[in-house]
Amino acid sequence: xxxxxxxxxxxxxxxxxxxxxxxxxxxxxxxxxxxxxxxxxxxxxxxxxxxxxxxxxxxxxxxxxxxxxxxxxxxxxxxxxxxxxxxxxxxxxxxxxxxxxxxxxxxxxxxx
Numbered sequence: 001x002x003x004x005x006x007x008x009x010x011x012x013x014x015x016x017x018x019x020x021x022x023x024x025x026x027x028x029x030x031x032x033x034x035x036x037x038x039x040x041x042x043x044x045x046x047x048x049x050x051x052x053x054x055x056x057x058x059x060x061x062x063x064x065x066x067x068x069x070x071x072x073x074x075x076x077x078x079x080x081x082x083x084x085x086x087x088x089x090x091x092x093x094x095x096x097x098x099x100x101x102x103x104x105x106x107x108x109x110x111x112x
Contacts, residue, residue, distance in 0.1 A: 002014040002015075002051060002054075004017070004029075004046070004049055004050065005049070006037075006039045006041065006046075012029060012031065012037065014050065014051065014054060014055075014065070015067065016031045016032045016033065017029060017030070017031055017032075017055075017065050018030045018031060018032060018064070018065055018068050018083055018084075018085055018087070019062055019063060019064045019065060019068075019083065019087065019089075020043060020046060020055075020062065020063040020064075021043075021061060021062055022042070022043035022060070022061045022062070023038075025040070025042055026038055026039065026040055026041070026042075027039045027041055027042065027043050027046050029046075030087075032068075032085075043061070043063065046063070047063055050063070053066075054066055054067060056095075056098060056099070056102060057095065058081060058089045058090075058091050058092070058095060059089070059090065059091060059092040059095065060092065062089050064081065064083060064089060065083075066102065068083045068084045068085070069081065069082075069083060069084075070082050070083060070084045072099075072103065078090050078091070079091040079096055079099060081099075
């Protein structure tokens with residue numbers, strides 16, 4: 001079981017993280033228990049602490065947990081990604097190649 005250490009006293013199990021959202025010099029961490037945790041770290045700092053096989057940066061504002069990925073679709077030259085909770089994200093153009101690699105490695109069909 002992996003944990004993300006925010007401070008010496010505060011850590012979160014990475015399995016329980018749905019996605020992370022940048023808020024200037026802070027990061028909101030949304031969990032499966034519908035809790036929102038505000039960390040006094042930038043998204044880039046937290047990204048460097050996460051496992052690159054389980055988490056992927058969608059655009060400059062969001063990182064998602066791939067284990068909670070439920071579906072994706074192409075619409076008007078954009079890639080729209082949906083998590084199991086129903087939240088949708090639009091992938092940036094420079095991240096499309098990374099997602100193509102992730103989806104080609106995935107054995108299940110996630111498109112809707």
